[in-house]
Amino acid sequence: MSQMQAAFVEQFGQPLVLRSCAIPVAGPGQILVKVEACGVCHTDLHAAKGDSPLKPTLPFIPGHEAIGIVVALGAGVSIVKEGDRVGVPWLYSACGHCEYCLSAWETVCADAQFGGYTQNGGFAEYLVADPNYVAHIPVGLGAKEAAPLICAGITTYKGIKETEAKPGEWIAISGAGGLGHLAIQYAKAMGLKVCVIDIDDGKLAHATRLGADLVINAKTGDLAETLKRETGGGAHGVLITAPSLTAFKQGVAVTRKRGTCVLVGLPPGEFPVPLFDVVANCITIRGSFVGTRKDMAEALAFAADGKVKADIELQPLSTVNSVFERLEHGEVPSRVVLDFTVA
Numbered sequence: 308m309s310q311m312q313a314a315f316v317e318q319f320g321q322p323l324v325l326r327s328c329a330i331p332v333a334g335p336g337q338i339l340v341k342v343e344a345c346g347v348c349h350t351d352l353h354a355a356k357g358d359s360p361l362k363p364t365l366p367f368i369p370g371h372e373a374i375g376i377v378v379a380l381g382a383g384v385s386i387v388k389e390g391d392r393v394g395v396p397w398l399y400s401a402c403g404h405c406e407y408c409l410s411a412w413e414t415v416c417a418d419a420q421f422g423g424y425t426q427n428g429g430f431a432e433y434l435v436a437d438p439n440y441v442a443h444i445p446v447g448l449g450a451k452e453a454a455p456l457i458c459a460g461i462t463t464y465k466g467i468k469e470t471e472a473k474p475g476e477w478i479a480i481s482g483a484g485g486l487g488h489l490a491i492q493y494a495k496a497m498g499l500k501v502c503v504i505d506i507d508d509g510k511l512a513h514a515t516r517l518g519a520d521l522v523i524n525a526k527t528g529d530l531a532e533t534l535k536r537e538t539g540g541g542a543h544g545v546l547i548t549a550p551s552l553t554a555f556k557q558g559v560a561v562t563r564k565r566g567t568c569v570l571v572g573l574p575p576g577e578f579p580v581p582l583f584d585v586v587a588n589c590i591t592i593r594g595s596f597v598g599t600r601k602d603m604a605e606a607l608a609f610a611a612d613g614k615v616k617a618d619i620e621l622q623p624l625s626t627v628n629s630v631f632e633r634l635e636h637g638e639v640p641s642r643v644v645l646d647f648t649v650a
Contacts, residue, residue, distance in 0.1 A: 313431030314627045315366045319357030322628045323369075323430070331427070331435045333381035338438045340395060343450035345429035346372030346619075347627070347643040348458050349485075349550070350397070352634050353573075354424055363424050371397040371422035372458045372644075373429025374450040380438075387438045392450065394442030394457040395434060397597050399426045403439070413440075414596050430627060432647060442603045445611035455489070455617040455642040456610050457603065463490035463548065464606040465598030466571045467497060470544025474498030479534060479542035481525075481558050482549030482572065483510040485642045488618055490546055491517045493606070496614040502534060502542060504557065505549075510640075525553075531560040542566060550574040556581075559590065567591040621646040 309330045314323040333339040351369040353359060373395040377387050387393060401408050401416035408416050420437075422428045427435075442457045444450070463486050472478045476499060480490045483505040494501045495518040502521040503514035511522040521537055523530060535541045541563035547554055550572045559581060562568045568590060570578075585592065598606065609615045618641035622630055630643050 311432035312624060313368050314624060315368055316355045316363070317366045319355070319362070319365070323355065323631070325625060325627070330433045333379045333435050335382040336384060336437070337381040337435045338377050338384055338387060338393075338441070339379035340373065340375040340393060340434055340436055341378045342373050342375040342429050342432055342434060342647050344374050344454045344647060345370045345645045346454035346458060347630050347634065347645060348372060349634060350458075351423060351430075352631050355631065367424070368427040368429075368431050368434070369423040370429030370431070370645075371395070371399075371424070372454045373422070373434060374444060374453050374457070375429075378433075384438050387441065392444040393436070394444055394453060395422050395429060395436040396440075396442055396457040396461070396603065397421055397423075398440055400437040400440045411599055411601060413599055430624065430645065440600065442607065445607055448607065448611045451619060451621060451644050451646060452610065452617065453607065454644045455485070455619060456606060456615070458597070459486050459642060460489050460493075460610065460615065460617065461598040461603050461606045462486060462571050462595070463546065464493045464609070465602045466490070466546045466548075466569045466595040467494055467499070467544070468602070469569045469593055469595045470546060470567045472499055472544030472567075476500065476543035477502060477538045477541075477563070478544040478546060479504060479558070479561050481505075481545065481547045481554045482551075483507070483514045484548070485639070486548035486571065488513065488517060488641075489615060490548060491519055492615040493609060496609050499544075500538075502538060504530065504534075504554070504561075525557060530557055534561045538563075540564070545569065546571065548572050552576055552578065559584065559592065562588070562590050564588040564590070567593055569593050569595050571595050617642050619644045623649050
């Protein structure tokens with residue numbers, strides 16, 4: 308039987324175990340994908356630690372930013388063909404017939420399955436996928452470049468859309484790291500004026516190079532007062548990517564009257580909302596969770612047109628535990644992509 312290398316979570320909170328296992332077989336309605344690259348996300352780290360109340364079933368293979376080539380089709384599959392380059396994202400599949408699926412909100416389907424969580428993911432040389440939910444990678448966009456876009460990219464792009472900020476209006480992006488550096492590029496491509504908030508001057512300098520119109524270090528001075536002065540009343544839309552409760556509080560504080568503050572970061576703990584300010588200023592606070600298949604196609608199209616490019620660091624699968632350790636300590640300035648074209 309043919310074998311592949313994969314990284315398994317065998318015990319929560321323990322290092323991943325790299326071992327050989329059988330290459331999975333595409334059953335009816337499935338496809339087999341030979342992985343070229345797979346991004347590493349903070350959610351993979353949370354999954355491996357068992358942080359969520361709804362824990363994955365052990366053992367499992369993480370990874371929900373897998374890009375690869377379709378090498379086999381299960382019975383009845385016709386919407387992709389062998390040789391296609393596809394991505395296998397966080398939204399692995401959904402039921403297709405509930406009220407959310409029927410209204411193109413499959414991301415909140417109660418029966419949704421998640422890549423690298425409820426289904427084995429892309430920290431492996433091969434994986435099976437549902438052809439109805441894979442991302443179709445545009446010609447000219449490489450696997451390594453596309454990997455972060457099918458999670459970090461779509462999450463920030465959808466979050467920006469959910470702010471409902473219009474071209475020429477201000478968006479404040481809190482956090483200029485793995486998510487935020489993509490959000491800046493999407494927001495500029497969408498015609499928005501961009502203010503970036505962070506506590507790292509190096510990241511803020513990079514935000515300026517990416518086209519940010521205004522950058523503010525949240526540790527210096529009165530953030531809300533500065534931003535409101537510079538933008539003429541606050542940001543029409545706010546996107547909080549930083550996994551910090553302080554960033555969440557600041558995000559609401561810098562939202563313009565009748566503006567929308569969108570949450571995509573996931574810090575631990577409860578979010579204390581200043582109710583008087585929210586009510587008196589008619590502020591909308593909205594959660595946004597990855598994005599739909601339509602959002603995915605749009606997010607990838609920006610990259611195919613050269614308007615968005617992820618900062619990536621390539622590593623082989625064998626380094627996955629050291630990558631996790633660096634992620635946990637905030638020592639990954641960009642997005643790490645596991646490169647399956649090297650040993």
